[in-house]
Amino acid sequence: MKIAFFDSGLGGLSVLHEARLALPGEQFIFYADEDHVPYGTKTRAEVQGFVAQAFDFLVAQDVKAIVVACNTATSVAVAEMRHRYSIPIIGMEPAAKRALDLDGEHRVLVTATPITVKGNKLKLLIEHVDKDHLVDLLPLPQLVEFAERQEFKSQAVYDYLAKALAPYELSEYSALVLGCTHFNYFKDTLRELLPPNVSFVDGNAGTVRELIRQLEVRGQLEQGEPTVDYYYSGRPVTEAKELSRLHAYLERLDRMRRI
Ligand code: DGL
Numbered sequence: 092m093k094i095a096f097f098d099s100g101l102g103g104l105s106v107l108h109e110a111r112l113a114l115p116g117e118q119f120i121f122y123a124d125e126d127h128v129p130y131g132t133k134t135r136a137e138v139q140g141f142v143a144q145a146f147d148f149l150v151a152q153d154v155k156a157i158v159v160a161c162n163t164a165t166s167v168a169v170a171e172m173r174h175r176y177s178i179p180i181i182g183m184e185p186a187a188k189r190a191l192d193l194d195g196e197h198r199v200l201v202t203a204t205p206i207t208v209k210g211n212k213l214k215l216l217i218e219h220v221d222k223d224h225l226v227d228l229l230p231l232p233q234l235v236e237f238a239e240r241q242e243f244k245s246q247a248v249y250d251y252l253a254k255a256l257a258p259y260e261l262s263e264y265s266a267l268v269l270g271c272t273h274f275n276y277f278k279d280t281l282r283e284l285l286p287p288n289v290s291f292v293d294g295n296a297g298t299v300r301e302l303i304r305q306l307e308v309r310g311q312l313e314q315g316e317p318t319v320d321y322y323y324s325g326r327p328v329t330e331a332k333e334l335s336r337l338h339a340y341l342e343r344l345d346r347m348r349r350i
Pocket of ligand 1 (some may be wrong): 097131132270
């Protein structure tokens with residue numbers, strides 16, 4: 092049986108990329124909701140509808156687990172999806188706890204989409220883990236649009252990030268949390284802007300560990316011929332040009348992983 096990865100768009104490839112390294116004998120489905128991306132600037136009700144549609148499709152493919160490789164969709168809809176379906180559903184939350192655990196003294200900047208930043212789920216998480224009030228939240232919605240149009244490194248990306256980070260005294264920070272899977276594509280520009288005392292923290296490895304744990308418990312890990320089937324909002328991606336575009340995203344993630 093296959094494992095499904097779902098995101099509003101192509102950010103979730105960063106989690107799939109991690110999963111393929113950790114699970115080289117599994118078959119994957121990657122579902123990008125390209126008809127509706129971005130989610131982070133829409134209403135919660137709209138996103139709930141998109142996620143429900145994607146889940147209907149993925150559950151009909153008889154997958155053994157669904158990874159919601161999207162912090163925004165997790166924030167808005169994962170509880171409802173777990174209520175509706177009995178297969179393992181692994182969500183993602185900005186890795187604020189991990190960032191605080193790494194240092195515990197300096198400030199932590201959690202970046203995410205506007206929906207995630209405003210959502211109750213993140214508010215509750217921060218209340219729980221940030222006892223010393225070290226966390227600041229910064230929405231970066233424009234990065235999702237840059238990523239979707241494959242504009243990873245440009246003057247516009249640099250200027251957008253420089254302006255967004257300008258109000259922060261970055262020498263006081265130990266970590267920047269990539270709380271949206273689309274943000275992984277911009278680690279090179281972020282690295283140029285951040286002082287060396289600030290490290291990156293994302294939830295990708297933790298999400299994959301949780302996926303493995305849940306499949307292991309069920310005795311559902313497999314050692315077969317690895318494959319990935321790509322879908323855009325339920326339509327199979329078969330065109331060579333589009334597949335090579337996806338390949339370029341994965342190659343970039345490979346480079347970003349080393350930063
Ligand atoms: N990749 C998504 C996340 O992790 C959301 C991006 C969007 O559609 O706004 O939050």
